[in-house]
Structures are given as C-alpha cells and as structure tokens.
Amino acid sequence: MTQTASTKSPQSSAGLSREAVGEITSALRELLADVFSLYLKTKGFHWHITGRHFRDHHLLLDEQASQIFAMTDEIAERARKIGGFTLRSIADIARHQRLRDSVEDSLQPESMFQELHEGNLHLARFLRATHELCAARNDVATTSLVETWIDETERRIWFLREIVSEF
Numbered sequence: 001m002t003q004t005a006s007t008k009s010p011q012s013s014a015g016l017s018r019e020a021v022g023e024i025t026s027a028l029r030e031l032l033a034d035v036f037s038l039y040l041k042t043k044g045f046h047w048h049i050t051g052r053h054f055r056d057h058h059l060l061l062d063e064q065a066s067q068i069f070a071m072t073d074e075i076a077e078r079a080r081k082i083g084g085f086t087l088r089s090i091a092d093i094a095r096h097q098r099l100r101d102s103v104e105d106s107l108q109p110e111s112m113f114q115e116l117h118e119g120n121l122h123l124a125r126f127l128r129a130t131h132e133l134c135a136a137r138n139d140v141a142t143t144s145l146v147e148t149w150i151d152e153t154e155r156r157i158w159f160l161r162e163i164v165s166e167f
Contacts, residue, residue, distance in 0.1 A: 014082040020137040025084025027130045028142070032075045032087050033096035034126055038119050039068040041102050045112040057109060057163070064116075064156050071149055078142055098126065110167040117160040124153045 016024070046061035076086040087093055099119050107115075127150045134142040 014139075014141075016082055016137060016139055018083075020139065021083050024082060024134055024137060024139055024142060025079045025086070027133050028075050028079040028084070029086060029092075030096045030098060031126055031130055032072060032079075033093045034099045034123055035068055035071050035075060036087075036093050037097045037099045037101060038116075038123055039065055039072070041099075041119060042068055042116060044102065045107070045116065048107070049109055049112065051109045053109075057113075060159065060163075061116075064159075067152055067156070071152075074145060078145060082139070082142070099123065110164070113160055113163045113167070117157065117164050120153055120157045120160060124150060124157060127153060 014021075042061055042065040046058060046065055049057045049061060051057070079086040087096065099122055102115055104111075127146055131143055131146040131150065134146060
C-alpha cells in the first residue's frame with residue numbers, strides 16, 4: 001500500500017519521530033556552529049602563535065584544527081541523514097554559536113592556549129548534553145558519533161591543560 005501525503009508516518013526515514021529529529025538537529029546545529037567557531041579560533045592561533053616553542057605549538061594547533069574541522073562534515077551530514085537541516089551561512093554560525101570568539105588583535109601564547117582550553121571544556125559540556133539528548137531519543141548512531149567527538153575533545157583538553165600548566 002502506497003502512503004499519501006496525508007497518511008505519512010510520523011517517523012523520519014531514520015526511524016526517529018519528527019519531534020526527535022527537530023530536537024536533535026537543533027542540538028547538532030548549535031554544536032556545528034560551536035565547532036566552526038572553535039576551528040577558526042584554533043586556526044587563527046595557529047597562524048599567530050609566537051615564542052620559544054613556536055614549531056611545536058604551531059604544529060599542535062594545526063593538528064587540533066584539522067581534527068576539529070573534520071567534525072563539521074560529520075555533524076552536518078548526520079543532521080541531514082535523519083531528515084533535518086543544518087547551517088547554511090556564516091550568519092547562521094553567528095546566530096547559533098555559544099562559544100565566544102577571540103577578538104583580540106594580539107595575544108600571548110599563554111592567553112591563546114588558555115582560551116582554547118576553556119573553549120574545548122565548553123565544547124565537551126555541549127557534546128555531553130547532545131549525547132544525553134540523543135540517547136534519550138534512542139538515536140544510537142548520533143550518540144555513537146558524539147562519543148568519538150567527546151574522546152577527541154578530551155584529548156585536546158589534556159594536551160592544552162599540560163601546556164597551560166607550564167605558563
């Protein structure tokens with residue numbers, strides 16, 4: 001039997017309710033905005049780092065920026081897979097981000113690493129909240145992805161904490 005528009009299932013193609021899709025994609029949209037924000041901050045600090053440990057810090061920030069950027073496509077595609085929508089512009093990022101931008105023209109390495117440490121701590125908190133929502137809505141695939149992102153974020157926090165402790 002073919003379904004008509006008036007008899008469509010209240011479930012998405014991923015088997016989630018429309019309400020769950022709305023809640024999860026809203027959380028993913030905010031998460032994506034935060035990840036873009038943290039990526040740009042990390043990359044900006046990578047471009048502007050100075051000091052005695054320049055090479056090591058420059059390479060670490062590039063590695064972390066690449067890892068953060070890799071999350072963006074996975075987040076956006078997950079929202080689309082479950083039937084939702086994602087960010088469409090820089091203005092969308094600005095509307096949905098919760099992480100604070102760095103607006104200083106010149107920062108010392110200590111301040112850069114402290115900002116990144118705090119930003120990753122906030123991101124970890126946002127990831128855990130998203131994980132909780134997805135688990136409650138029985139979105140196993142998104143929950144699994146978020147677990148990986150939490151682990152990666154905790155590793156960045158660890159490295160940044162060790163650097164910050166040296167200052």
